Amino acid sequence: MSTRHILLGLLASGPSHGYDLKRRHDQRFPQARPLAYGQAYTTLQRLVRDGLAEVDTTGSDGGPERTAYRSTEAGVRELARWAGEVAPPAPFVANEIFTKVVVSILSGGDPAGYLREQQAAHKERMRELTAVKTADGADLATVLSADYALDHLDADLRWMTTTGARLATLTAEVAPT
Incomplete structure (x- = not known):
């Protein structure tokens, strides 16, 4: 499972904070291993580094500073490419x-x-x-x-x-x- 693509998919509905993305991940994929906050933020930083996401807003709103991220056009294209890619069935499964x-x-x-x-x-x-x-x-x-x-x-x-x-x-x- 590709955390970067899952986060891009969650960002497709609009800008979101890392905390909200982690919460939505765990809600949308209830039987999967919960996403760690650190993994969410590290993945978001990599998405920004790779030009697939960007900072939308940063603010504290009376609490700790929170950064909202949004997908870039390159991120939208990457998500569409990944989502449409057929996963090849393994010829033999290591069991x-x-x-x-x-x-x-x-x-x-x-x-x-x-x-x-x-x-x-x-x-x-x-x-x-x-x-x-x-x-x-x-x-x-x-x-x-x-x-x-x-x-x-x-x-x-x-x-x-x-x-x-x-x-x-x-x-x-x-x-x-």
Whole structure:
């Protein structure tokens, strides 16, 4: 996820202070890791340095000095370029679960037991996400984010089931006797 492009996207609705951008980031992407204030301000400084944003106003309004930023024309073009860019699907996904299955085979562990435990952890996370998305007052961004995660967890579960069924063949290939 590109913090610079997210901030440019948030600036598309008009000038904003770093504090407000951080708050809106956390509100719009509720299942993502919260944006740290320092990261928001550092990213804004880089956007200004790179000509993608500029200072709109600076003032204290009776409190600490606050700087509002706005996107430049170059920032608008960069955001449009990035948002329209198709993310290439990875030909193979580096997967920690697969790596642990292979390492378990190589080290004489219990890959089938590991897969069962991992499946249980995935199912528990799926229950948590389902509760989040079906909670009263869940906004659409939260529901969509939970759906995305649920679909990926479901794909992982299907992969684990397939791998479990092929474990004898994988073991013969990975650790031939």
